[in-house]
Amino acid sequence: MHWRITLEAVDPIGDGYRKEFMIEKNLDGLADGKLGCSIEDGKAIMKEVQKIIVERQLDLWVRYCRVCPTCKGMLPIKDYNHRKILTVFGEIPVRFPRLMVCQKCNPACCFTFSPAADICKDRATPELLELSAKLGAKFSYREASDLLATFLPDQSARTFTTLRNRTLAIGKRIEEAERQQRWFENLNYPDRMQLELALAGDPASEFVFNVDTAHIPLIKRYGGRTFEAVVGHCGRGGRGDPPGHVFAFEGTHPKKLKVTAALALKGQGHADRGEITVISDGAECLKRLAGMLPQPVAHILDWFHISMKVQPLAQLAATVPKGIVRL
Known part of the structure; x- marks a missing residue:
C-alpha cells in the first residue's frame, strides 16, 4: 500500500508551492497489531515535511534579501554554500547563495555576504537546543540522548557528548545573560542593624x-x-x-x-x-x-x-x- 503525502503552500509573494512524497505501508503486520503509523514512520514523515518547509523558507528569505533596498534591483550571486541545520525533526542539508553588494549603488564595494548565515548560528534551531538542555538537566546525558533518539529523527543515541555540550553551552549563556543583567543593576545591599542568632545546624550560617x-x-x-x-x-x-x-x-x-x-x-x-x-x-x-x-x-x-x-x-x-x- 502506497501513500502519497502532498504539501501545498501559499507564499506571501503569491506563488503556489506543491511538493509530494511517498510512504509505503503493507498489510503483513496487521495480525500482529501493527496498525497505523509507527514511531519510525512518524519520524520519516516529519523529517521529509521539515525538509520541504525549511528549503522553501530559505528560498523566500534569499529572494527577499536579494532586493537592493536603494534601487530595488536584484543583487548578483557569487557562489553557493552548503550547510546542515539540525532541527527537532532531523538534519536538513540546505544550499544557499552568497550575494554581492549592489554595484550600481556601491561601485567601490566588492564584498559579499550570506543572507542565510545569520539563521541558526549554532547550526541548530533554538527549539532543539532548549529541548536538549531541558532533558540533559533532568536526566543523565546518555539517557537524555536515548530519549531523543527514540522519538525524534536523526538523533543518534551514541552522540550523548553532543547533548552534553549543548546543555553546558545553554547553561553558560544563561549565566552570562544574568551576569549582563546584574552588571547594569544597582547592587546596593541594605545594612543589617542586628546580627542573626547563631543556631546550631543552620545551613545558611x-x-x-x-x-x-x-x-x-x-x-x-x-x-x-x-x-x-x-x-x-x-x-x-x-x-x-x-x-x-x-x-x-x-x-x-x-x-x-x-x-x-x-x-x-x-x-x-x-x-x-x-x-x-x-x-x-x-x-x-x-x-x-x-x-x-x-x-x-x-x-x-x-x-x-x-x-x-x-x-x-x-x-x-x-x-x-x-x-x-x-x-
Missing part, C-alpha cells in the same frame, strides 16, 4: 570567599600580553558541604568583581542572611570586596601569605650563629 590574584606575564614566544587575573572560590563554612562555586576572570575591575561575587553567593543559596568571610592575600583590589558584599563581612589574611612573610625571618634566624646572644 556562614559563607566563605577564597580570593587571590595572579599576574600572567607576557610570553614573547606565543604572543599575547601581560594581564592580571582574579581566581576565587565561594562555598559554605561547614565540613562535608558540597564544593562551592569557582570563578575566574581577567582584570580587577571593581564592578566585575562585585557582579561575580553576587552570582557566586546566589549559587550557594545566600538569602540576605548569614555571615560572610573573605580570605585573601591582602591585595588592595581584594580589600574592597568586603565592602561590596552583604554585611556583616570579615576579611582575614590566608595562612599561606602570612607564612610567606614569616618564612624569611625563620630562614634568617636559622643562619644566626649559636654563640650570639639573642635579645
Whole structure:
C-alpha cells in the first residue's frame, strides 16, 4: 500500500508551492497489531515535511534579501554554500547563495555576504537546543540522548557528548545573560542593624570567599600580553558541604568583581542572611570586596601569605650563629 503525502503552500509573494512524497505501508503486520503509523514512520514523515518547509523558507528569505533596498534591483550571486541545520525533526542539508553588494549603488564595494548565515548560528534551531538542555538537566546525558533518539529523527543515541555540550553551552549563556543583567543593576545591599542568632545546624550560617590574584606575564614566544587575573572560590563554612562555586576572570575591575561575587553567593543559596568571610592575600583590589558584599563581612589574611612573610625571618634566624646572644 502506497501513500502519497502532498504539501501545498501559499507564499506571501503569491506563488503556489506543491511538493509530494511517498510512504509505503503493507498489510503483513496487521495480525500482529501493527496498525497505523509507527514511531519510525512518524519520524520519516516529519523529517521529509521539515525538509520541504525549511528549503522553501530559505528560498523566500534569499529572494527577499536579494532586493537592493536603494534601487530595488536584484543583487548578483557569487557562489553557493552548503550547510546542515539540525532541527527537532532531523538534519536538513540546505544550499544557499552568497550575494554581492549592489554595484550600481556601491561601485567601490566588492564584498559579499550570506543572507542565510545569520539563521541558526549554532547550526541548530533554538527549539532543539532548549529541548536538549531541558532533558540533559533532568536526566543523565546518555539517557537524555536515548530519549531523543527514540522519538525524534536523526538523533543518534551514541552522540550523548553532543547533548552534553549543548546543555553546558545553554547553561553558560544563561549565566552570562544574568551576569549582563546584574552588571547594569544597582547592587546596593541594605545594612543589617542586628546580627542573626547563631543556631546550631543552620545551613545558611556562614559563607566563605577564597580570593587571590595572579599576574600572567607576557610570553614573547606565543604572543599575547601581560594581564592580571582574579581566581576565587565561594562555598559554605561547614565540613562535608558540597564544593562551592569557582570563578575566574581577567582584570580587577571593581564592578566585575562585585557582579561575580553576587552570582557566586546566589549559587550557594545566600538569602540576605548569614555571615560572610573573605580570605585573601591582602591585595588592595581584594580589600574592597568586603565592602561590596552583604554585611556583616570579615576579611582575614590566608595562612599561606602570612607564612610567606614569616618564612624569611625563620630562614634568617636559622643562619644566626649559636654563640650570639639573642635579645
